[in-house]
Amino acid sequence: MKPETDARTDTRKKILDLAEVLMLSRGFNAFSYQHISGELGVRNAAIHYHFPKKTDLGVALIERYRRRFARYVAAQAELPPPLQLERYFTLADTYYDKQQICPSGILSAELHTLPPEMRQCTASFVEEMRAWAVDIVRRGQQEGAMQYAGTPEGMGTIVFAAMQGSLQLARLDGGALDEVKQQIRLLLGISAS
Amino acid sequence: MKPETDARTDTRKKILDLAEVLMLSRGFNAFSYQHISGELGVRNAAIHYHFPKKTDLGVALIERYRRRFARYVAAQAELPPPLQLERYFTLADTYYDKQQICPSGILSAELHTLPPEMRQCTASFVEEMRAWAVDIVRRGQQEGAMQYAGTPEGMGTIVFAAMQGSLQLARLDGGALDEVKQQIRLLLGISAS
């Protein structure tokens, strides 16, 4: 009989979940082991048991994100590109509702203060996300569901950059995210939805 | 006879200059008075003399940026919109060359960890920058030098968000900035330059 939760993975997962929320709202440098242990009702050293160095926690966080993102992409690979884009927009909305920004945004903003191990996997993660955005608009163009000027690389990159930027701006100007989403629809020639 | 430099303004300016570089490359939370005093060859308390709290330094930094930005905008208000956009692109390049990101990017990413006074003037600053981007594309459209889908608000906001995002991404993917710049030119219908 497979245990639903064993203590090991359970606490470890709770730590990662809390750390993720903290990173996406405050940034990696701006949260401490105290924030996590306090919330979790354990001692500081318990976090160090699972993640000896904060760098270990950071790397685990990013790697989990990469796996989750890969699953997310695979799960809806068969959907029409415009619908994938709308799902992406919905995802951004949930970040906005939680007052968070996207991981690539906070990681690239803090990049110069991150340990080298984290920089490494951040680079891979961000490249994967950008490539996915490029892929959506490329397939959208091929299937005739999207029309736009320029290359899929240019369009995908600007979509990704604009979404990352607008999630940050939306913290200060609540309307920015909706405005950017709508403008992206127009630029891709998919005004109806 | 007016003194070229008196000690007061000189040290104060050097502190602001150094703090600005530190903030744009490492972020506001990730630099300390030690970073500045060490580089400047003074003691820590000298910084506290000019800026009692770190919040004071942060606010002074943003307010100086706002004044500089206002002068920058005024100085080229008469230029044709497409040229203003190119100047903006050139400005972004100099940030990239210095491995920095734009102030609105770092400030909005760190927003939740900033003191309230800094959040306040950050909001004003970011709104001014966004409005400026909107104004460029609006006038570009009115003068017939730019053609694009959607409203000036939508297009200006996406241009601003995409530039902010791509400056961050460019730290990990050097090509992102050029790609976004070129795509913006295409989307505004000003491919030649």
Next chain:
DNA sequence: GACACCTTACTGACCAGTAAGTAGAGTCGC
């Protein structure tokens, strides 16, 4: 009795911020 998963107790580094003192330059009365 071995191992996973914690605890208590601690270290040293760094941090923002403060208090009190000082050197030098300018100003004033005389």
Next chain:
DNA sequence: GCGACTCTACTTACTGGTCAGTAAGGTGTC
């Protein structure tokens, strides 16, 4: 033209708090 005063721009020396990280011990489970 000279002492007394004052102000600016620092200094030294310190505090209390927070941080990541470690060592050693305890406790329940297989």
